Amino acid sequence: MFSKVLIANRGEIACRVIRTCRRLGIRTVAVYSDADATAQHVRLADEAWPIGGSRPAESYLRGDVILDAARRSGAQAIHPGYGFLSENADFADAVEAAGLVFIGPSAASMRKMGSKAGAKILMQEHKVPVVPGYTGEDQDPALLAREADRIGYPLMIKAAHGGGGKGMRIVRAKDEFAANLESCQREAKNAFGRDRVLLERYVEKPRHIEFQVFGDRHGNIVHLNERECSAQRRYQKVLEEAPSPFVTPELRARMGEAAVAAARAIDYANAGTVEFIVGQNGDFYFMEINTRLQVEHPVTELTLNLDLVELQLRVAAGEALPASLVRNKSVPADGHAIELRLYAEDPAQNFLPGSGRLTTLRLPAASRHVRIDGGVVEGDTVSIFYDPMVAKLIVWDRTRDAALQRLREALAATEIVGPKSNVEFLERLVRHPAVTGASIDTGYLDRHLEEFLPAQAEPVPDAWFAAAAAAVLLDQEAAAPLLAATGSDPHSPWARADGWRLGHPGKRVVVLVQAGERVEIAAHGNGGDYTLDWNGKQARVRHALLADGAFSAEIDGHARRLRAGVDAAHVLLHDGQTRRVFERAAAFAYRASAGGGGDRVV
Incomplete structure (x- = not known):
């Protein structure tokens, strides 16, 4: 096994490879562009080397500079991740020529897949069904x-x-x-x-089903079951799952044999994916082989209890595939896994990629049922130069229905503040009948995109405004003792956050902004009991509590519990189905007057 590996990539996949290497006792070398000098993959690796400017062409696509970093660091092998140089046959050749090991297939195998036309002819010759x-x-x-x-x-x-x-x-x-x-x-x-x-x-309403294949340098090639990736927008995968709810045991056997035949046709070694287009009647046709690890590989790992990066490393080091995989034509799946990708993008603006500082990044806690593969943390910046993925959210459970419910809960616990995100879009996706009923095809999202986007100007119920205002009041009251402790008299009544003033009834003003509308809420009370007035409306809040990421209260005689996230700029409330985000604003705003002074606006 290698003692030191360089990862020629960035972000989430670099962090993913580093985790496996660390578990195996392999030292890691990261490379980074100017924009990534403080990135998480740089901080996680044992050492890191700069490779150039912020644009990919100036850094992550410069094979010569990456090879120089590998030589100088003493790395024995290079893991390319996915994207960038991962399927570049010339780079794979250069790695081998430098006396290093490329952790992936041979350049010859890649070149056989470099042309869709040539690949199709080759597959026909090896009896793999083609369109x-x-x-x-x-x-x-x-x-x-x-x-x-x-x-x-x-x-x-x-x-x-x-x-x-x-x-x-x-x-x-x-x-x-x-x-x-x-x-x-x-x-x-x-x-x-x-x-x-x-x-x-053209196959009408096709499904996209791919098979994970693995080969070693001892002549063994196996498949590790399928993943369904039919939920797509403009040919880009949105949701991936394993096993496919469409594939029967008989179809799995036939497609698996075809996948192995396709891999043998190009003398494949290491991890790869054979992609098929599948008709509604179960007819399937070869599309392509991705000669690298796939973004959606975690769903295979969770259902087969395997570490595919570890298998990559072992095969690249010359080891044979485990006998338990080689002697079985199919490995039984354990439960069901689903993956979503959290992106900094704005679905309301045609999924325009976003960038900027992640002022808040709350993700669900990792567990047996929830896995987070990310490359950024709160406070990091999503760069304009690279793919705006924030993290991959992967869930597992015994059944598909249970996994979908795990996914809904995990999304409800997710909050991204800074650049716009696709979280609300994904929440609608995993509740849509085409997904829950496993009937989605590759063109469904493009044909029915409006079904997955929030309606414009949806009215916010009064109870949500009351809950958001009460959450802000509780947050202020919790913070007041900490602020008072920094003053000269922590027991001064002036440090209280309940609106107390000498000779003046307690009153506070909470300002919330929702969908661009500024709402000023007058609040009386403290300690979880409040009377709230705004825009001619009134709400009575009793027994309010904000703790452990949840808000609970009785609002106008109706008790309720909501997930809640409160910070200095925002309030997030979630009832398990609907997400509402309110901006916090100052109770007093100022605007310039014609005379150059300031007019106070209450």
Whole structure:
């Protein structure tokens, strides 16, 4: 086994690899860009080396600089993570040429998957089912039009080189083909430098099901069951789970055999994923092989009680796969696991990526049922230069229904303040009938996105305003003794937070901002008993308590309990289904007057 490994990546996956290495007693070397000088993967590694500017092209994509860091640090192997250089065959060759071990498949295996057209031909030769289509090099538009007629509509035009949903068009009728072909070729040329396309039959309402495969350098190749990734938006995975609720034991056996055959076709060693498109009747076709560890690998780990990074390290070090995996054609799944990705993005603005400081980051506590794979902590900054993922939230339980409920509870305990996040979108996702009923297909989210987004200007019930105001009052009262202790007289009545003033009835003003609206709430009382007045409305709050992340109180004769997070800037309340976030504002605001002075606004 290696004694020192360099991780040629950043963020969540770098932290993930470091954790396994530490458990195995392997020292780790991180690399970092200018933007990542204080990042968590840098702090977690045993040592870290700078590799250049903030943009990926200036740092994480500079294989020569990363290799130099590996040599200088004395690392024996390089783990590429995913993204960046993980599927770069030239980099894998350079690592081997430098006398180091690349913890992944060989460059030759990668190159066989570098072209979608070439990969499809290779799979056909090895009896792996492929979607009927055209993969030839002749790109004459007239020939492509004839081939499209032969395949039949609907069909898909796909860039032969590339990925990430770019260079793809669905054509549903003959008269739409020419315009879509020209558009797809232009996009492929701009994105990948080559405009070659392939044609294939379009499977209506398909499911995306992938098989984890693993090979060693002793001739063993196995599959480790499937993951379903059908919940997608614009070809990007949103929810992943294992096992697939769609796959029967018989279908699993057939797809597993095809996955192993696909891996053997390229002499595969280490971790990889064979991706299939699956029709509603169970017909399945090869899509591609991802020649690396996948972002969603934790759901396989939780259902099989395996550490796939440890297997990667052992196979790269020359060990054979465990005999228990090799002798079994299928490893029984233990329970059900689901993964979501928490992103700094704004679903209301077409999922615009966000950036900025995470002023609040509350995640559920890790347990047997909840796993958090993250690369940032509260106070860190989500950079504009990289993928805005905050963390991966993975849950496990005995059944799918139980896992979904674990996921709802975990999301309810999640709070991200700073950049916008997709938490509320994910909460709607895991309650949607298409997800709970396991009927979602790869295009469902794009066809019905409005069902997963909050309605505009949803009215906030009065009880929520009362609860938020009471939570603020309790937070102020809890903080007052600490502030008083820093003064000269901690027992002074002026230090009390109940609105006491000499000769003046106790009154405090709490200002909350919700959906841009400023609401001023006058409060009388203290210690959990308050009368609240705002906008001609009144609420009576009794027995309020804020403790251990929960708010409980009787509001107008109705007792309730809410999850709660309160800080100097925000109040988060959650009733298990609905999330409400209120901004806290100063009771007195000031605006400049025409004369240059300040007018106080109460």
